[in-house]
Structures are given as C-alpha cells and as structure tokens.
Amino acid sequence: MTKKEIISKLTTIVKPYIQNEEGFKNISENTDFINDLEINSANLVDIVLDVEDEFNIEIDNDSMEKMLSVKAVVGIIQEKQSA
Amino acid sequence: MIGNDIVDLQLAETESNWQRTGFLERQFTKKEREVILKSHDSFLQVWLFWSMKEAAYKCYTQQHEKRFFAPQKFECSLTSKDEGFVVFKKSKFYTTTFFNTLYVHTIAQENQEEKNFFSAIDSSATIESNIKRKLQEETGVFSTEITKKKSSIGAPLYYYKEKLLIKSCSISHHGNYGAFAFTLANES
Numbered sequence: 001m002t003k004k005e006i007i008s009k010l011t012t013i014v015k016p017y018i019q020n021e022e023g024f025k026n027i028s029e030n031t032d033f034i035n036d037l038e039i040n041s042a043n044l045v046d047i048v049l050d051v052e053d054e055f056n057i058e059i060d061n062d063s064m065e066k067m068l069s070v071k072a073v074v075g076i077i078q079e080k081q082s083a
Numbered sequence: 084m085i086g087n088d089i090v091d092l093q094l095a096e097t098e099s100n101w102q103r104t105g106f107l108e109r110q111f112t113k114k115e116r117e118v119i120l121k122s123h124d125s126f127l128q129v130w131l132f133w134s135m136k137e138a139a140y141k142c143y144t145q146q147h148e149k150r151f152f153a154p155q156k157f158e159c160s161l162t163s164k165d166e167g168f169v170v171f172k173k174s175k176f177y178t179t180t181f182f183n184t185l186y187v188h189t190i191a192q193e194n195q196e197e198k199n200f201f202s203a204i205d206s207s208a209t210i211e212s213n214i215k216r217k218l219q220e221e222t223g224v225f226s227t228e229i230t231k232k233k234s235s236i237g238a239p240l241y242y243y244k245e246k247l248l249i250k251s252c253s254i255s256h257h258g259n260y261g262a263f264a265f266t267l268a269n270e271s
Contacts, residue, residue, distance in 0.1 A: 017098075034150075035237060040257065042090075042099050042133060044152050049105045064109070065153045 001081065003029075006055075006074050013050045017043040031070045044068075057081065084251045085200050085266050086141030086176070088134040090187045091258025092127075101129045110136075110154040118161075130187045131180055135159045138191035139169035139176040141253045145238050186260050202264040210254065210261025215241070221267060222248050241265075 011027055018024045019038035023031065033039045033047070048064050051057070051073060057080040059067070066072045101107065107116050107129070115132055122128040136157040144150060159178075161167035169176045169191060176191040181204075188204050201221060205213050215226035224243040232240045241248045252265035 040098065041137060041152070042095070045106060045109050045154070046099065046103070048109060049103065052105075061153065061155065065151045067152055068150055 001077075003074055003078070006077050007070060009054055010051070010070060010073060013054060014039065014047060017046060027070065029071045029074065033068055033070075047073075051077065055081070084142045084145050084193055085197075085264045086138040086143075086145070086191045086253045087202065087255050087262055087264040088137035088141065088189050088191075088253075089204065089255045089257050089260045089262040090130045090134050091260050092130060092184065092186055094258030095130050096126070101126060112155055112158050115159055127182065127187070131182060131189075132159045134180060134187045134189040135167065135169050135178045135191065137255075138178060138189040138253070139171060139174075141238070141255075142176050142191045142193060142251075143171055143174060144236050145234070145251055145253070148234065148236050150236050186257075188255075188260075188262050190264050197266070200264055200266045202262070204260060204262045207256050207259055207261040210256065210263060213261075214239075214252075214254065214263045214265070217263075218248055218265075224248065 014037065017039045020036065023036035031037060033044065034041065044067065048059055048067060052059055055077050057077065059076060063076045107119065111119065111132060119125050119128045136154050136159060139157050157169050157171045159167060159169050165180045167178050169178060176193055177195040178189050178191045180187060180189040190202055201217055203213060203217065215229050218229055218241055219226040228243055230242050232242060234240055239252050239254050241252065247268050250266045250268045254263045
C-alpha cells in the first residue's frame, strides 16, 4: 500500500473524532492529532483500535506511544505491513 | 508541577464507548480494570481514572517536554473516594478529584503538601479569560498586559513582558467545561 493510500484510509478513520474542521481539511503527513485536529486524547485509543482493524495489524504499546501524528501512524503501518 | 484534567461526562458518554473491545485493555492496567469492573458505576470509574492519568501526564510533560501516548503506564490508586496517586516510572503524582453527575475534574501534583495553587472550573468558552483574571488578582498585573505563549509541548505559559508569571500551569477543556490549575513563579 502506498503512503497516499494509507493517508486516505487514515483520514476516514480519524474523521469522527476531529474537532478542528480547518485542520482536517488540510490533513497531511505533518498533521498532529491533538494540536491540529484537536482530537480528544481519550479518542486516540479508538484510532489505535480502528487502525488495527482496518489494516489488519497489531499495534504494540511501544508503537502506540508514538501515535500522535499522521506521519507516525503511517510509519507504524508501513513497518508492520512489511514485516 | 501541577496538572489538571476535566471530563464532561455527557460528552464522554457519546464520544467514547468504554465497553468497546480493547478500550479498557489498551488504557488501563489489570489492577485498574478490576476496580472498574467491580465498581457499581463503571462508567464513572473509567473517567475518574482517565482524568487522574491525564492530569498526571500533564504534570510530567511540563517537566520532561516530551509528548507520548502511554495511558497504561500511568497507574492509578485511590486512597479515598476522591484522593489518590498516579505512578509513572519513578514519578509519583498525588491527585484530588472532584466529581458530580456532570463532570470529573482532577488536579495532580508532585508535592502532596503544596497548597499554594489556584484552580477553577468554568465553562469552556470563558476559561481563557478567567485564568487571566485570576492571574491579575494574584500578581497585580492587568489581564490585558498578560500574554499567553505555549511551551514546546503545548503547555500554557503566561508572561508579563519578558517575565514568566507562573511556575506551572495546566488548562483543560472538554465539552461544556474548562478548568485550570497553576502555581505562581517565585517572587524574586
């Protein structure tokens, strides 16, 4: 899966949790979930669970720790899919 | 350091499903999950622990300037129905939680004896102006002269010209509610 495809799927996943429309419209690799999209930290776990389901991967706690930005999640997905 | 977190319970109910598979397992330790599941109000227990973890995280990150998402590593223990502590690595944060049917608010601090802090719960819309008003009251600097900046991890910093007014500060928003907690910089 290309980076572009991953970001497109991830955009659909995060949509229900975003609170900043402007940030969402401009979503890119550099988007930060909390600072740019104002996602509530309690919903970060939903994103982790949704990413696991959608991409059929298991995210361990060490990877979860970094899941604060689009870039970090893309990196984790690429790493798990190539493993 | 001081940290605080507020949870709008009505919003939490619609925004998160704590009974979702994996939700508790990813965020809470085994010991916490046992307390949650045994509680007569598991929903409230989830958000009480969550606000304790968040408040402790906000305390920790002000000092260590690094962001991460590791809720399970912050382990909560209650010593009474509203007081307890959160342990993360070698740090221990003492917590006091206020809760009613509308919201849960926790203040976390490293120094259990520190009583010299200011805190308030308010509406989400007015919390920013209220913290400035409180700073004015306590420092004598007019609120219009107080400027807000953010630290590298996004923690609020309040200045009068070049002078940092606070020693530690935490602002929290959720749904209808906003809350703050701060300690003042030492006079020197």
